[in-house]
Amino acid sequence: MDRWSGYLNTHKDRFLGELLGLLRIKSVSTDPAYQAEVRGAARWTADRMHQAGIEGVRVMETGGHPVVYGEWLHAPGKPTVLIYGHFDVQPADPLQLWTSPPFEPLVRDGRVYARGASDMKGNLVLPILACEAWLQTEGALPVNVKFLFEGEEEIGSPSLAPFITDHRELLACDVAVSADSAQYNEEQPALWVGLRGLCGVQIGVRSAATDLHSGVMGGIAPNAVHALVRIIDSLRSPDGRILVKGFYDDVLPLSQAEREALARLPDDTAAIKRQTGIRAVCGEPGFTPLERNWVRPTLDVNGMWGGFQGEGSKTIIPCEAHAKITCRLVPNQHPERILECLKAHIAAHSPAEVAVSVSPMCGHAESYMVSPDHWGMAAAGHTLATLYGKAPFHMRMGATVPVTALFLKLLGVDTVSFGFGMDDEQIHAPDEFIRLSNFEQGQRAFCMLLPELGLRGPAR
Amino acid sequence: MDRWSGYLNTHKDRFLGELLGLLRIKSVSTDPAYQAEVRGAARWTADRMHQAGIEGVRVMETGGHPVVYGEWLHAPGKPTVLIYGHFDVQPADPLQLWTSPPFEPLVRDGRVYARGASDMKGNLVLPILACEAWLQTEGALPVNVKFLFEGEEEIGSPSLAPFITDHRELLACDVAVSADSAQYNEEQPALWVGLRGLCGVQIGVRSAATDLHSGVMGGIAPNAVHALVRIIDSLRSPDGRILVKGFYDDVLPLSQAEREALARLPDDTAAIKRQTGIRAVCGEPGFTPLERNWVRPTLDVNGMWGGFQGEGSKTIIPCEAHAKITCRLVPNQHPERILECLKAHIAAHSPAEVAVSVSPMCGHAESYMVSPDHWGMAAAGHTLATLYGKAPFHMRMGATVPVTALFLKLLGVDTVSFGFGMDDEQIHAPDEFIRLSNFEQGQRAFCMLLPELGLRGPAR
Numbered sequence: 001m002d003r004w005s006g007y008l009n010t011h012k013d014r015f016l017g018e019l020l021g022l023l024r025i026k027s028v029s030t031d032p033a034y035q036a037e038v039r040g041a042a043r044w045t046a047d048r049m050h051q052a053g054i055e056g057v058r059v060m061e062t063g064g065h066p067v068v069y070g071e072w073l074h075a076p077g078k079p080t081v082l083i084y085g086h087f088d089v090q091p092a093d094p095l096q097l098w099t100s101p102p103f104e105p106l107v108r109d110g111r112v113y114a115r116g117a118s119d120m121k122g123n124l125v126l127p128i129l130a131c132e133a134w135l136q137t138e139g140a141l142p143v144n145v146k147f148l149f150e151g152e153e154e155i156g157s158p159s160l161a162p163f164i165t166d167h168r169e170l171l172a173c174d175v176a177v178s179a180d181s182a183q184y185n186e187e188q189p190a191l192w193v194g195l196r197g198l199c200g201v202q203i204g205v206r207s208a209a210t211d212l213h214s215g216v217m218g219g220i221a222p223n224a225v226h227a228l229v230r231i232i233d234s235l236r237s238p239d240g241r242i243l244v245k246g247f248y249d250d251v252l253p254l255s256q257a258e259r260e261a262l263a264r265l266p267d268d269t270a271a272i273k274r275q276t277g278i279r280a281v282c283g284e285p286g287f288t289p290l291e292r293n294w295v296r297p298t299l300d301v302n303g304m305w306g307g308f309q310g311e312g313s314k315t316i317i318p319c320e321a322h323a324k325i326t327c328r329l330v331p332n333q334h335p336e337r338i339l340e341c342l343k344a345h346i347a348a349h350s351p352a353e354v355a356v357s358v359s360p361m362c363g364h365a366e367s368y369m370v371s372p373d374h375w376g377m378a379a380a381g382h383t384l385a386t387l388y389g390k391a392p393f394h395m396r397m398g399a400t401v402p403v404t405a406l407f408l409k410l411l412g413v414d415t416v417s418f419g420f421g422m423d424d425e426q427i428h429a430p431d432e433f434i435r436l437s438n439f440e441q442g443q444r445a446f447c448m449l450l451p452e453l454g455l456r457g458p459a460r
Numbered sequence: 461m462d463r464w465s466g467y468l469n470t471h472k473d474r475f476l477g478e479l480l481g482l483l484r485i486k487s488v489s490t491d492p493a494y495q496a497e498v499r500g501a502a503r504w505t506a507d508r509m510h511q512a513g514i515e516g517v518r519v520m521e522t523g524g525h526p527v528v529y530g531e532w533l534h535a536p537g538k539p540t541v542l543i544y545g546h547f548d549v550q551p552a553d554p555l556q557l558w559t560s561p562p563f564e565p566l567v568r569d570g571r572v573y574a575r576g577a578s579d580m581k582g583n584l585v586l587p588i589l590a591c592e593a594w595l596q597t598e599g600a601l602p603v604n605v606k607f608l609f610e611g612e613e614e615i616g617s618p619s620l621a622p623f624i625t626d627h628r629e630l631l632a633c634d635v636a637v638s639a640d641s642a643q644y645n646e647e648q649p650a651l652w653v654g655l656r657g658l659c660g661v662q663i664g665v666r667s668a669a670t671d672l673h674s675g676v677m678g679g680i681a682p683n684a685v686h687a688l689v690r691i692i693d694s695l696r697s698p699d700g701r702i703l704v705k706g707f708y709d710d711v712l713p714l715s716q717a718e719r720e721a722l723a724r725l726p727d728d729t730a731a732i733k734r735q736t737g738i739r740a741v742c743g744e745p746g747f748t749p750l751e752r753n754w755v756r757p758t759l760d761v762n763g764m765w766g767g768f769q770g771e772g773s774k775t776i777i778p779c780e781a782h783a784k785i786t787c788r789l790v791p792n793q794h795p796e797r798i799l800e801c802l803k804a805h806i807a808a809h810s811p812a813e814v815a816v817s818v819s820p821m822c823g824h825a826e827s828y829m830v831s832p833d834h835w836g837m838a839a840a841g842h843t844l845a846t847l848y849g850k851a852p853f854h855m856r857m858g859a860t861v862p863v864t865a866l867f868l869k870l871l872g873v874d875t876v877s878f879g880f881g882m883d884d885e886q887i888h889a890p891d892e893f894i895r896l897s898n899f900e901q902g903q904r905a906f907c908m909l910l911p912e913l914g915l916r917g918p919a920r
Contacts, residue, residue: 030772091774097670155772196675200773209737210557213888214760215656215859218788219700219752220732220741225761225783226696233693236686238811240679272680277669277779280813281680292679300674300777301685303767308784312490312615313660313821314551315786315860316888317760319737323685324768326775328678351698353740361773399675400775428673428776 003137004447008129012440015129016107018048019439022087022121023105023114029065029088030155038065038151041087045124045149046070052132054147060167062159065151069170072131073144079457080144081450082173084403084415085124085180086153089116090428097430111433118425122434123179123442124149126420130446142451144460146173150403153180156198156363157402164410174457175376176407177449181419184393186437189384191377192417194294194396195404197329197367199338200302203231203346204357208319211307221317222353225306228321231356234349235299235325240283240292242299245348246341250332254295262290265393275424294396297338298328324361328398335364365402368415376416379452387445418449463597464907468589472900475589476567478508479899482547482581483565483574489525489548490615498525498611501547501581505609506530508585512592514607520627522619525611529630532591533604539917540604541910542633542873544863545584545640546613549576550888557890571893578885582894583639583902584609586880590906602911604920606633610863613640616658616823617862624870634917635836636867637909639902641879644853646897649844651837652877654754654856655864657789657827659798660762663691663806664817668779671767681777682813685766688781691816694809695759695785700743700752702759705808706801710792714755722750725853735884754856757798758788784821788858795824825862828875836876839912847905878909 008015027041028034042059049070050057057070065088073080092102092115100106105114112122127147134141148171152159164171184190207224236242269281269289283292292298306321308314327338343358350356370377372394384392397417404415420442426432468475487501488494502519509530510517517530525548533540552562552575560566565574572582587607594601608631612619624631644650667684696702729741729749743752752758766781768774787798803818810816830837832854844852857877864875880902886892 030774031770033771091768091770091772093768093770094671154775196678198675198775200775207738210886210889210891211554212736212738213859214758214762214786215658215788215857216883216887217732217736217753218656218758218760218858219743219756220749221736221738222740222742223760225764226692229689229692229761229764230698232686232689238690272677276672276677276681278667278672278681278813279815280682282682282813283679289680293677294679296679298674298678300678300683301689301767302674302774302776303769303778304685304689304781305765305769307761307763308551308553309763309765309782310491310551310553311493312551313784313786314490314762314888315614315658315660316762318763321764322769324773326674326773328675353738353742355739397675398678399673423676426670427676428774429670431670 002447004133005444007133007137008443019112019122019125020105022125023116024103026103027088027151028091029152030091038088042066042068042151045087048125049128049147052128053135054131062163064159067151067163068149070147071145072141075141075144075454077459078143078454079174079460080146081453082146082148082171082176083127084148084176084178085120086150087121087124088151088154090154094430099431110436112436113431113433115432117432117434118421119427119432120180120419120421122439123419123421126179126442127446129443130450133447134450142454143457146171153402156365158363160403161406161410164406168411171411173411173413175453176413176415178401178404178415178417179419180401181417182421182423185422187388188390189388189392190395191372191380191392192397193370193372193394195368196398196400197333197335197405198326198365198400199329199335200324200326200361201339201342201358202361203228203323203325205321205354206319207354211316211319214315214317217317222351223317224321224354225318227351227354228306228323230351231346231349232301232304232323239285241285244341244345247297247338250334250337251297251330252332254291262288265290293398295330297330297333299325301325328400329367331367331369333367335366363402365400366405368404368408370414374414375456376414376453379456380416380418380449383445383448383452386448387441420445462907464593465904467593467597468903479572479582479585480565482585483576484563486563487548487611488551489612490551498548502526502528502611505547505584509588509607512588513595514591522623524619527611527623528609530607531605532601535601535604535914537919538603538914539634539920540606541913542606542608542631542636543587544608544636544638545580546610547581547584548611548614550614554890559891570896572896573891573893575892577892577894578881579887579892580640580879580881582899583879583881586639586902587906589903590910593907594910602914603917606631612823613862616825618823620863621866621870624866628871631871633871633873635913636873636875638861638864638875638877639879640861641877642881642883645882647848648850649848649852650855651832651840651852652857653830653832653854655828656858656860657793657795657865658786658825658860658862659789659795660784660786660821661799661802662819662821663688663783663785665781665814666779667814671776671779674775674777677777682811683777684781684814685778687811687814688766688783690811691806691809692761692764692783699745701745704801704805707757707798710794710797711757711790712792714751722748725750753858755790757790757793759785761785788860789827791827791829793827795826823862825860826865828864828868830874834874835916836874836913839916840876840878840909843905843908843912846908847901880905
């Protein structure tokens, strides 16, 4: 047995306790009220890395939330691996839907419930613990390692591109490994070969100086909610096609080979319905659910509001209404171009009697693709196959990890997504959790991945 | 000079101070949190009536908020007048748009700012003060008077029909006078000959058990906000016509004479735009603004919400969305039938992949019409003409006073609307106010109306 394995077993309870500590920090990056907590999570991460034996650890400033850097570079002739993760989390609301408070982690039935448990504090600590296990038992790592942890992933990583640009030398590496990822299920491992991009806008509509009496002005005054409804309803057809002019222009057609590869994956419809409570898997006509979810772009209202929301009734004509909209983008679509299409569409569909404002929202991210034949992917695939006894699925993914496209563009390296969340773990939703079994499996997996990368990467 | 006139002058400051006391009571009828405050406003009203010399004053229970009754019945041979008003108010939110706190009345530049100042606590006290002035100076009133003040007008008076039905004897009268009314402007008096009715629904849409990750489920999961938007957008055409099947079926056509009478009234478009900040007077094609506002029915979303409303972005597919909708109805339209039309329309336009619930909201009210030749209208018209030096406009009104239709149906009497609010006083909106000049004019007007009613009403 590898010596790191004994170390992981011996320190299992401590590692879990440490994770709970990190989960207590309310590092919600989108809300300025939690700015100090995001910094607190950066500090926690830096301290934990230092404790693990990682060197040169520092919290570094950006234009927004800080990043954490660290390194261990004493494996001459071996490749350098840049490990990525984020210590920020999504907002916890709607709070009333949580069974236990989102920032008071609860261990129950082999799961840890907390905001950020799966996405991705439970994954963030895995490579740190793996390095500690190697360093404590072998006194060295089998590859050179750099760490970059950020605090803005959940808002689209707006400060990361300038930070990487300014620190190309510091971050230079042969491959990146992102721990912000998931496995297919407890028996079946998976590697992501594609991730979608992201862009978003917030729309505001104003129809009058104040809310108006729905009787006194009813029939003659414009209604901000009706105007916004008209705009939103113009964005998608009833059957799920996006009607924004130019939206699909840059989307590459699916090859027959890709369609066949997707069709060979198992049909998860029943499991998805059970997990989410949706009545039906729906979406764009002419595509299978996996195609819609992985290789077709989307447009969703994330939130909308206007007028009276209290108990009972208030007979007003609302004077303002708002909506937040984000799009998931696929290869060859570019956030800036989609934003222009959205703005033009909204302008063309805005009723003349109201004032409409459109502002970009959240950082923008390009989509990302990596070849399954890349040496880093091969190292990860071998590790997972050894651990699970099964070759991993090569999957695309509906979600976005902005850093993947940035590393390729700015550092010239590909990213291997290597994480141990799962699709049913309620990420971005109430009662988020991570499985303890995966938390422990993930530690072993990173311990095994490091020497595999050392074997397969370029000699230096 | 009438002796009551001197009394009003002498006690002017006290009367204003008393009004401020009533305005401090947060009698928001729609919100259960303010139940005790609504009762407090009832108690205040009863105490003030007793102090004025009104007899038999009592707070009486209903199934909902209590009503206040009082009487003075020592004018043999004279008609009996039932005076109506309400001590409940609309909710004050959005609170942040108020210049001064809504329940801390502020007197500034000849105006009293507070929620309920114009609608209608400032009007409610007028007939009480007028009776006090008559009783203190003449020792008697020129007619028999009964008072009925309720606490549920702003939620559609749901308890009033059963209460009136159970107390027909107590409330028996020759005419009703509602102080819940307004004048055209400071120079031009007005009498309402028609009021619209009201009905409403709340719609709820559920698309999943929880909010879902917009990447992980994007493209395949239904979105509750998009589904609700589709339903709402199906209710009205872009140009303002209501598309609910059957909605206009019972609306009586406008006669040529009515259209000509409406066309003779001044064009207020410029003033409305200035007061409300709307860009354009809009609405149903084929009708003038006054026709749309007074004699055509309306449908407005009063509030709508779903998903994330916080700072920044949250990339979710919302699992639920809600809207509150009310309709203003015109003569011969019936709330129950319109509700059925709404329910059928919503069911027909609900996407199959979501669960949609529809529940009636707020009490329903029939529309109301009164002949300008009614003796009570003639008494009010004479009073206003004397006071303003101009004959009143005979107007219809876009808003709803549910009691008017109830008095006709249950007591067999017509209602004269006689109040001193004005259209620009921000009722149901932030910074509601009443003009002090109107508050004082209204006291004089009620003092003059009582003998006019005594002269013109049926001898008993």
